[in-house]
Amino acid sequence: MNEPWMMLIVACTVFLIGLMGVIFRKNLLIVLMSVELMLNAVNLSFVTFSKLHNSLEGHISVLFVMTVAAAESAVGLGLVIALFRTLKTADSDQIQILRD
Amino acid sequence: MDWSFLAFVIFATIAILGSLMVILQKTPVSSAFSLVLVFFSFAGLYALLGAHFIAALQILVYTGAIMVLFVFVIMLLGQDEKTTDIKDTSLLFKGVTTLGAIGLLSVFLRAVMGSKEIVAKGQYSEEKIKELGGNLQAISEVLFKDYVFHFELVSFLILGAIVATVALAKRKNTYSGEYHE
Numbered sequence: 001m002n003e004p005w006m007m008l009i010v011a012c013t014v015f016l017i018g019l020m021g022v023i024f025r026k027n028l029l030i031v032l033m034s035v036e037l038m039l040n041a042v043n044l045s046f047v048t049f050s051k052l053h054n055s056l057e058g059h060i061s062v063l064f065v066m067t068v069a070a071a072e073s074a075v076g077l078g079l080v081i082a083l084f085r086t087l088k089t090a091d092s093d094q095i096q097i098l099r100d
Numbered sequence: 101m102d103w104s105f106l107a108f109v110i111f112a113t114i115a116i117l118g119s120l121m122v123i124l125q126k127t128p129v130s131s132a133f134s135l136v137l138v139f140f141s142f143a144g145l146y147a148l149l150g151a152h153f154i155a156a157l158q159i160l161v162y163t164g165a166i167m168v169l170f171v172f173v174i175m176l177l178g179q180d181e182k183t184t185d186i187k188d189t190s191l192l193f194k195g196v197t198t199l200g201a202i203g204l205l206s207v208f209l210r211a212v213m214g215s216k217e218i219v220a221k222g223q224y225s226e227e228k229i230k231e232l233g234g235n236l237q238a239i240s241e242v243l244f245k246d247y248v249f250h251f252e253l254v255s256f257l258i259l260g261a262i263v264a265t266v267a268l269a270k271r272k273n274t275y276s277g278e279y280h281e
Contacts, residue, residue: 005212007145010112012208014119014138016201021123023197029128029174033135036166037119040142043158045211047151052215055222056242060250062154063243066161067254071261073166077173078268084177 007048015041028080028090032073039069108148114141128174132167139163150226152235 014037021034043062050058084090087097114137121134139162146155189197229238243251 005215006108006112007149008208008212008215010115010145012205012212013116015208016204017116017119017123019201019204025123027128029170029177030123030131033122033128033131033170036135036162037122037138040138040162043154044142044145047146047149047154049215049218050151051149052218052220053222054220054225056224056238057222059151059154059239060243060247062151063157063239064250064254066157067258070161070166071257073169075261075264075268077169078265081173081176082268082271090177 004048004052008045011041011045011048013041014038014044026091026093028083028092029077031092032076032080035076036069036073039065104148107144111141111144111148114138115145129171132170132174135170136163136167139167150229150235153239 018034018037018041021037022031025031025034043065046058046062046065048058050056080090083095087095089095118134118137118141122131122138125131125134139158143155143158143163146152146158224238224242229235232238232241
């Protein structure tokens, strides 16, 4: 007996864990990984609600979210590499070029 | 005990513990491998929900493409030293974050509770999907009939991402200020 609310609880937990990672970690790579966690959690809730509504629009949204996630991680990691080449660090607290 | 429930418990436990490990590990490489665990267990959860196409896509796109990208960048940056880099934040920031987390949690609880009252109105019930010949057939019917314009728009997004990445990679180092150690 797989109840949909249990899937939603898993999605909420993983989303909140990802949010904590984005807020509290300094390493940019781990921040990007936490963003991927959040996107995955949202995908899971999309699929669950899609099953609840007997509709396939949620699956289509998941397809688009996956494309956006792939593009986002490609551009984000390119940014991290460019920052690392300039500042020699992947620490988000050390990036303060605009301040001085 | 029901087999699908057992599978759900296993996948859900791996997903939650793995995502905790992603944000608590000290080296980025171990975070990346915990993330692989999370992606695989999410694929299992999709398969349990009957979304077989999404499950296959999850393994192909996330574990195949995105994780290779992450591990490759970790290799390029040489980030193998241990970091205990939890941010030390001000009391005001902690208070605002706590309030925000409580608000988010109540929204989530509302969504979870409200999910019991949802009436299934769509036309793609399990029998209809079975009649059409499976999950993939049903999805492609919706995708290429109703959402074909959006599908084409996404290709522009990917083109933009390619151009942005190439522009970032070819850029010369132009910053000449002082660096903070």
